[in-house]
Amino acid sequence: MIFTSNDQVILLTWEDDITLRNNTSFKDTMKELVKSDSKQLLLCLEGVQYLNSGALGVIADSVMEARKYQKELVVVATQNSVKEIFNIVKFGSFIKLFDSKEEALQFFKRDQHE
Numbered sequence: 001m002i003f004t005s006n007d008q009v010i011l012l013t014w015e016d017d018i019t020l021r022n023n024t025s026f027k028d029t030m031k032e033l034v035k036s037d038s039k040q041l042l043l044c045l046e047g048v049q050y051l052n053s054g055a056l057g058v059i060a061d062s063v064m065e066a067r068k069y070q071k072e073l074v075v076v077a078t079q080n081s082v083k084e085i086f087n088i089v090k091f092g093s094f095i096k097l098f099d100s101k102e103e104a105l106q107f108f109k110r111d112q113h114e
Contacts (some may be wrong), residue, residue, distance in 0.1 A: 009108050010038040011101070015047040018055035026055055030062040034073065040108045041066055041073040043102055049079050056089060063095050072096070076104050 012033045018026050034047055036078040043059065045051070059075065066073040074096040077083050086097060 002078070008038055008080070009040040009042055009105060010036045010044045012043060013044040013046065017049055019049040019057050020052065023052065023054040023058070026060045030058050034066050034069070034071065039071045042076065042101070042104050043073060044076040044104075044110075045082055046078045046101070048075060049081050051082060051085065054093075056085070058067055059095070060091075074098060074104050074107065076101050087091075 005056060010033060012029065014029070016022060028049065030043070033043065039062060042105065043062075063073045075091075076098045077085075077086060083097075083099075086095075096104075096107065098107065
């Protein structure tokens with residue numbers, strides 16, 4: 001996992017598949033992301049090929065928690081396997097999903113100018 005900051009956006013890049021083995025670590029890291037000072041949060045799952053149902057719950061809970069604090073958490077998923085999982089569980093209905101980091105950062109830039 002890698003935390004970086006780009007202007008006002010805090011970016012978490014998670015590179016490992018999310019399984020029972022590291023789900024607790026993922027959950028703790030997501031809590032850290034949501035608690036950060038920024039109102040614009042980006043979870044990048046570019047290298048992730050698989051995530052379990054626990055990870056889906058962590059992502060959904062993190063999005064809802066962020067909203068309680070007037071923050072927006074968006075997700076980048078580039079692997080077809082992860083996109084398919086998100087599609088099956090209809091994540092796009094309440095989470096903004098992007099195909100690339102650049103698209104997500106552009107979304108936040110547009111958001112800042114409104």
